[in-house]
Amino acid sequence: HRDLHLSIRRQRQMCIRDSLENAGYPFNTVGWAADSIPGNYSVEKWWPYEQNAYWVDGMMRCGLLLNDTFLINKARKSISYVMDHPDSTGFLGPKFTKANYERDRWIHAIFFRAMMAEYEATKNPAILEAIKKHYLGDRFAHTGIRESVNAEVVLWAYEKSKDTALLNFAKEIYHQSNVLNKDAKVSDIGFLKDSVATGEHGVTYLEKSKIGAILFLYTGDSTYLQPSVAAFSKLDKYHMLVGGVNVSSEHIEPVTTQESYEICDISDYTWNIAYLLKATGNVAYADKIERAAFNAAPGSVSNNFKALQYFSAPNQVIAARGNYIRGGGDQMRYAPNPGTECCPGNVNRMMPNFAINSWMTDGKGGIVAAMYAPSSVTYPAGERNVDVTIDEETNYPFTDSIHFTFHLTEATEFDFYIRIPHWCNNATVLVNGVAVKNTLTPGTYIPLRQAYKEGDKVTVILPATLSLTAGVENGISIERGPLLYSLKIEEDWKIDTADKRSTPNFPAYELFAKSPWNYALCVTKDSLQQQVKVVNKTYSDNPWSIENAPIELQVPARLVNGWTLLQKKEMKFENWTVERDTMGKVKRWYKDGEGIRKGSWSFTPLIPDAALLKNGLSKKIDMVTLVPYGCSKLRVSVFPKGI
Secondary structure, eight states, X not given: OOOOOHHHHHHHHHHHHHOGGGGOTTTTSOTTSSSSOTTOOOSSTTHHHXXXXXXXXXXXXXHHHHTOHHHHHHHHHHHHHHHHOOOTTOOOSOGGGXXXXXXXXXXXXXXXXXXXXXXXXXXXXXXXXXXXXXXXHHOOOOXXXXXXXXXXXXXXXXXXXXXXXXXXXXXXXXXXXXXXXXXXXXXXXXXXSSSOOTTSBHHHHHXXXXXXXXXXXXXXXXXXXXXXXXXXXXXXXXXXXXXXXXXXXXXXXXXXXXXXXXXXXXHHHHHHHHHHHHHHOOHHHHHHHHHIIIIIHHHTBOTTSSOBOSXXXXXXXXXXXXXXXXXXXXXXXXXXXXXXXXXHHHGGGHHHHHHHTSEEEOSSSOEEEOSOSSEEEEEEETTTTEEEXXXXXXXXXXXXXXXXXXXXXXXXXXXXXXXXXXXXXXXXXXXXXXXXXXXXXXXXXXXXXXXXXXXXXXXXXOOOOEEEEEOGGGOEEEEETTXXXXXXXXXXXXXXXXXXXXXXXXXXXXXXXXXXXXXXXXXXXXXHXXXXXXXXXXXXXXXXXXXXXXXXXXXXXXXXXTOOOEEEEEEEEEEEEEEEOTTSOEEEEEEEEEEEXXXXXXXXXXXXXXXXXXXXBOSOOEEEEEEEGGGOSSBOOSBOBOO
């Protein structure tokens, strides 16, 4: 049994129980629990199945993690219907997707993750058999770019069944997809090129990037792993935002202080990079998952998880209608359904993704505390597979100490691995109160081997120190341990009465700043520790709220006069349309011209250039408050330099 991070666990559960149906179509439809969705008016027929599949997967995992039978049974309704209605070849799901049209079968890769989760909990053999028959029954090629992600599920089925036909099929999918799409940015060749991924769809890039790593897990062939490693290295080099997720404003773009990430990409980033952690054991991937989970994730949703952004950014001083920088769209509001419906479904996967990967094994009887959060886990350990329960107590990432208590019926020798993050240079580890002699190198997993017995305790202390990170446009950011810090802005939450999906229980909001935000920080790398005051406050059950932030930083800063919202009276827009085949299916999307709209728009601006700083920087130094990024909904996280 594992618990989610305490506050997010409770709020996520409250939101699902209150029903995402309140967000409207397609969550108020039958989804996968019927032969078809009546009134399916999506441009592409598969869209509502993708959106519901995200929801069912998140619901099932949340239910299993929380032992919540309501959530489990609600998710199981869709799974049971699908399993009870295969066709003659074993094909599962909506029948229109069986036709020879690659794009449609992407939805199975998502929905089957919910079935995988239920199998892991119940070991119901019917689930595994149904998935095997689905893939081996008609041997559909799955060579389209997104459809090849089905190799993930095929390989999972191989791991559970040891049926080599599945392994060979997954290899075939991977090879043929790369051959047929060799010029794509998301082919193995494309990933290995040291070039930007600009223009590629964010979710597509992340979903494709992991397949080689999974094949490596089951074959040991490093030629599969190399493109996956290169894919994420490329994101770090060219496209990573300071909040922990790559630029993915639908598509991958170069980094600026106006750029954002789609909420789907938070869930998909943490899900997919976890396979690289499993394949390599590289602590850097665990650090990246924590960074995304502790910053980008809570910063993109309301504290009760009932409203989210479609696009969220490290710098956003307005989150209202018409303030998305590309085209003046409404996607940066906090609403139950702020844009395309994929994000309201996919947001449910964010914290379960973190929780299910926070504990792992070494495959040799050892237990790995891969990432840190309050939790409890039971695994068979040691040569004799003795069940060991480990309780983890901590307020990390808001405190430095993590406490593990061991429960087992007989003394058992095994390796217990603890993680020393890259950012921690002065870690301490105590076993039953005695400091270990191991070298605690940052960026490593440390094995603590001994015969563990009932009541043994391990304490990990990870002192978090302040660091100054250089960013784009000569900007700077302040970090402390795994947390990024953002300016504390007084937020004015106004109900968006124009949103037809807004309800009293699930309201949509526009956010406006009620306090100054145009500050430049007066800090330097060499004197940061002396210039910044760390204020520890009382920890509450809702640490991600701006009012209850457990840690604040007091930082010297200067106002920048003239650094204001970017105002526009006209916006360029693109006309996109679809080409359909004779059966009415979408063959492709294409741009059909451009146009100009006139009106009034306000946007978060880029940080000031040297000329504006020279003329507008106030001489007066103020002390401003920074809070953890995840506590802020309006924020500045990349600041201009004030000295």
